[in-house]
Amino acid sequence: MHRTDVCPVPAQGPTLSEPGTVQTCAEHCPECFRSGLFFDPENAFGRCKQWPAPQGRACRRFIAEEAAASGAKCVLTHNPTWIIDPIDGTCNFVHRFPTVAVSIGFAVRQELEFGVIYHCTEERLYTGRRGGGAFCNGQRLRVSGETDLSKALVLTEIGPKRDPATLKLFLSNMERLLHAKAHGVRVIGSSTLALCHLASGAADAYYQFGLHCWDLAAATVIIREAGGIVIDTSGGPLDLMACRVVAASTREMAMLIAQALQTINYGRDDEK
Numbered sequence: 001m002h003r004t005d006v007c008p009v010p011a012q013g014p015t016l017s018e019p020g021t022v023q024t025c026a027e028h029c030p031e032c033f034r035s036g037l038f039f040d041p042e043n044a045f046g047r048c049k050q051w052p053a054p055q056g057r058a059c060r061r062f063i064a065e066e067a068a069a070s071g072a073k074c075v076l077t078h079n080p081t082w083i084i085d086p087i088d089g090t091c092n093f094v095h096r097f098p099t100v101a102v103s104i105g106f107a108v109r110q111e112l113e114f115g116v117i118y119h120c121t122e123e124r125l126y127t128g129r130r131g132g133g134a135f136c137n138g139q140r141l142r143v144s145g146e147t148d149l150s151k152a153l154v155l156t157e158i159g160p161k162r163d164p165a166t167l168k169l170f171l172s173n174m175e176r177l178l179h180a181k182a183h184g185v186r187v188i189g190s191s192t193l194a195l196c197h198l199a200s201g202a203a204d205a206y207y208q209f210g211l212h213c214w215d216l217a218a219a220t221v222i223i224r225e226a227g228g229i230v231i232d233t234s235g236g237p238l239d240l241m242a243c244r245v246v247a248a249s250t251r252e253m254a255m256l257i258a259q260a261l262q263t264i265n266y267g268r269d270d271e272k
Helices: 018-035 041-048 054-058 065-069 090-094 164-179 191-200 213-225 251-260
Strands: 061-064 081-088 101-108 111-119 124-129 133-136 153-156 184-187 205-209 229-231 244-248
Touching: 061 065, 061 213, 065 081, 081 090, 081 191, 081 213, 101 191, 101 213, 111 191, 111 213, 124 191, 124 213, 133 191, 133 213, 153 164, 153 191, 164 184, 164 251, 191 205, 191 213, 191 244, 205 251, 213 229, 213 244, 229 251, 244 251
Parallel strands: 061 081, 153 184, 153 205
Antiparallel strands: 081 101, 101 111, 111 124, 124 133, 205 244, 229 244
């Protein structure tokens, strides 16, 4: 995609709440994709949000994949923070494989408050707000509630490393779950959409080593509000910056998967 000064997000509009802002941006991002425009998340947010005061802008932070690729530090502070992946499923997007999403999450005091994920090709808008439920195009989402691994569809992603040792561990983890009688293991090329499938009940669990905070932030809120569980691969509480996760429809399922996995070390987002 080429950089351009054209942005589909209106320069002026009604003052929006934080959830309204994130939804408006998610709805406009696909226009960039369809027309080949470059999407700058911070610029888009600035255009669709009428900041209440100059000091208000200073207290809001952005963590985004493109910024991290340019060397920006991924540090989650107590300040209100947008956590953004403007294209999740980049390889799919390049090959026109129709599993591509926009993911936008929002955290305050290091707590995830709400998230929006837009499935661009199917025009499905997944939303979740802490204490307010999870929805897809306005329809309430609920996880499957499955506790039996032999009846579970488990989703995962390969991760960015391709060295022989890492690939061996990745395949070993899949083998361990299949030996434990998981009904199936699938890779779809988009961690955010895989997590949305979990929230909707189409899948029962998800695990990955090597995903980033911008892949996980919005989806975590959606899954929790749909009744699911999101934890660290160690079985402990989720660490958003640890580049690893197990999510499932029930705690029993999450622990079964966590106990079966061998750790693949990808470091931490806040140490890169």
